[in-house]
Amino acid sequence: MSNFIYNNRELSWLDFNYRVLKQAINPTVPLLEKLKFVAIHASNLDEFFMVRVAGLKDQVDAGYDVADISMRTPKQQLEEISTKVSSQVKTRNDIFENHLKPQLKSKRILINPKEYLSQVEEIFYLEILPVLTPVALNNINKIPFIQNLTSVFFVELEKDSKLFYSILIIPGVLPKSFKIKYKKQSVYYTTNYIVEKFLNKVYTNYNIKRYFLFRLTRNADLPIHQELSEDLLEAIEHYLDMRKKSNVVRLEIDREVDKYFIDKMIEYFDIEQNDIYITNGLIDFSFIFNMQETKKSLYYESFKPAVPLWLQKIEKRSFFEVLKSNDIFFIRPYHDFKLIIKFLEEAVLDKNVLSLKITLYRTNDDSKIIELLEKAAKNGKHVSVVIELKARFDEEKNVEWAKRLENAGCIVTYGFLDLKIHAKCMLVVRKEANKLVRYTHISTGNYNEKTALVYTDIDYLTKDELTGQEIINLFNYMMGYSDIFEWQRIKISPKNLRDSIINLIDNEIKNTKKGKKGRIIAKLNSLYDKQISDKLYEASLAGVKIDLIVRGLCSLVPKVKNMSENITVKSIIGRFLEHARILYFYDNGNERMFISTADWMVRNFDKRIEILYEIHNFKAKKFLKSILNINLSDKTAWELVKYTYKKPHLDNTSIGSQELLLKSIQKIL
């Protein structure tokens, strides 16, 4: 088994981000959406440095030099990351400058054109200059603390034949860009560009000799850092207390500069040559997220999430009535997540409903769900909410609505210190003819009305007795009652989910060895786990046909002779973020199907509370199978062959699985 090979986690993730970037030249993507993919690539990379690169650097600093499953030490990984990122940054600039800007120009949208600078002079004087404070650098004034992801000019000045150095921080309070309408054109100027062009108005009494723009990336605060890089930090946890906070992990400079300046930067920020990236272009693309145009053709066609036809016919009936004889299931955002809100609303208003339980991981501002839960508690229903506060970057927001729920009388539990609650489920207990009936909702996605329009996820509503019983146990587990339960239909991490997957794969291996058919289809966000990878290699060698649809990183190396010939790996990148986890095992014709919140990653198996839920309903299985088949026949998907993702051949007429589902969802369900 030691001959198996694996992709490196970080490099594989960078490949994923590269596929995101390549959407910017996908002919089927509307122009402003293409531009957004550039911005997403950039912001993804920022987070990657703040967390993953920071984690690797911590390992190097702690003297940890153990190789990962791809046989790379942390130091080697950092070197390869640096090379790969430099190349991607180059590609990004090329795409932005040479592909997108000309296309935008043809649509009368301009970004930082030299010719209309006079139009923003007033903006500079009125809005920008008053908040700019140049800082002189000398032996007494050392470089001040520069916030994470802040743009800064480094300026070399001359006066009376003497050289001076100064830095000019672009304050975070300023907008990232300004838009003006000029000659029926939309003209966008980034603040950085305006300042650069008016730099002489800042240093009026000096002669500006040289300057450049730079941006620092620091490692994220520890809690966030830990959440995304727990695997990296585990090995060096004793070292973490000694670790310097807010280390600089990357320095981007917008142009080639003298070695003199490079050395100065290395000295100022305690970094290495490898941490410096020359972008030769913009260093901050976040202004793109604020660009707004009125022309609809510049954006993806708007769509209205659908209500499955069979449900439309019985829309006036209550959910409880419908669920008596049917399970309700669908896929967001093609189908309407509001159905779940409606179900919750009905439960809140129903006098026979005694209690409600729900997990909340990330939810949106002005969430209707929070409002309904508050209402239910105020109406005397027993409401339990299990909240995961470690949802990255959202902590403060979470604390705020958690308090609201507590004040309304909900029983709020904050999960575990060492296990992140990633399971998404809701339980409604209703009294019907002197009997308690449990209604369960299990989903692969969050209870978030906004992301429900962007993430693809499966929702499943049922009144199945065993499901209700096991979800009660799951809530009891998450609320700290006990961890001693037996699980049949539901498997959970960190208890038995990994073993269940291994057993399911083993079963296919066993059948194949007996000369029967073996087949696995797994749709996931990420796959990074040695044990599972090895088991899949073993299955491939035994002759099991395996199709993986993995949107993000993937440790498994497919299509290698005598190892993974029977495995294909596809990655679908589109307007929606592929997020549903759907599993299929042939099981000698029984065709077992599951939905899950868990990726096949170490953290999901061992460090989180996740659900794997087996689907028994025949129609639901058929529906999920058709989703998988549509995904598998997506000609616009990327395919991983050994270490490299193969680019799909695209033209204006290419239709991806997401577009197909948008058009034909009503025919499928």
Next chain:
Amino acid sequence: MKNGIFGIINIGSSAIRMQISEFKNSKERILESIVTPVALGLDTFEKGYISLEKAKETAQILSKFAKKLDEYKIWGNYKAICTSAVRDAQNKYFFINYINAKTQLDIEIIEETHEMYIKYLGIMHDIKNFDKLSQEGLLLAYLSSGSLSLSIKAGDVDLFNSVFNSGSLRQYLLFKDINSSIRFKAYEEQMGKIISTLKQNCNELSKIKHMVGCGSSINLLVKVLKPKSNKITYKALNTLYKSIKSSEPQAISQMYSISLNDANIIVPIVCSFSYLLKMLNLDGFLFSNATFPNQLMNYYSKSFKEKSVNKKILNQVVAYSKKYNNDLKHAKKVLHFANRLYNQLKNIHSMSQKEKMILDCACVLHDVGYYIGVNNHHQHSYYIAKSINIPGIDKEIIDYVAASVLFHRNKAKIESEDELLSAPIEKILVLKKIIALLKIADALDASHMQIIEDIDIEVSENQVKITAIALKIPFLEELTFKNKSTDFLETFGIEPKLYIKLKHE
């Protein structure tokens, strides 16, 4: 059994368990079943008391369980029961009070015999052909963390009932300082002592043809042995015992994928069951893995119904009284008269079925004290009755029976007992009613010669006319009746009058 939802909380030696069940048309549906490990037994069995730390931990868990009572709105429909870890703790009253103050839960400590009875009923419902096995001779062995309860049944009576403080955890704690390679010898000696006690108290062990095991230990045993049916063989048990008896707990834990705590207690568990089988010369035992909360649930929700339970208990009491050479002819006669009085005077005494059972037991036991000595035999009868240990009769009933026995003679007066003077008036009234009927019934066979065959009872406005059908003139009975009937008048406000009718006339 009413339809509805019922909650059970069981505070045991190694865990706190909760079960919530819904009953509809006599069918149980378990809604929730939760086990939270808390080693209360570690404290009690080792130090003799429950530490504040453990009390706090328990309170925290029970506060959560209390929320479940909110959720299902069953504050009026639950029982919270403690077993040996609390029962045997020196600070049990503090513990109960503390938990009550922190959680508002009303917690009860269950008596050993009552616990045994509930488990017995549970097994009876769980094991096929239980009645048949019972008739053929059966040893019930309940092994939990805190205690080993043994009950021997043959025919309709119990030949032996006792609870030994030899639960698996308790045994481990007792001997834990002994090197693990020879610790098993201590367990064996302990079991040797129990078996010797058993042999001394029950000389009909050869009648035992079957054994049934239950208690928390069974789940662990099943986990390790993985039996295919509900029978564990002596062979399997013995093989296991040989492989683990001298092993380090860590090694046992790895070998059988069990926790270290379980590895510590598996040796005394296997030792206990295999010694019992060896003693009985049986090739194996049946087991019930019904949990105690499940048994409690069925007991308190009244799903468990034992046919003619009062009759069975009375049989046990009669069997018990035989040990003391009880005059059974007299006892049965008194019982007969008491029954007649009870049935004919229902409008006067308004006593419950439970009070009737106390009366019955008192009738059987009132004279057992003669075995010790004639003088003050009522006092001897009192402590013999007090020592009764029969599953199904709880402590409250035994107290009533003992008190009734004590006061069946005019020599003893309730009013002169300080302890009873402070008892609630309702309790004293119940006791007075029982004593009043017992004294009349006893008086009617004062000579112990069964001269009065039967009685007729007629109730008029101002008297209860008891016509005794006698074989000859019952001089002693008439005299005693006069002396003992005042209690009846004082209690029921109506005078009993005895008329004699000779059978020959």
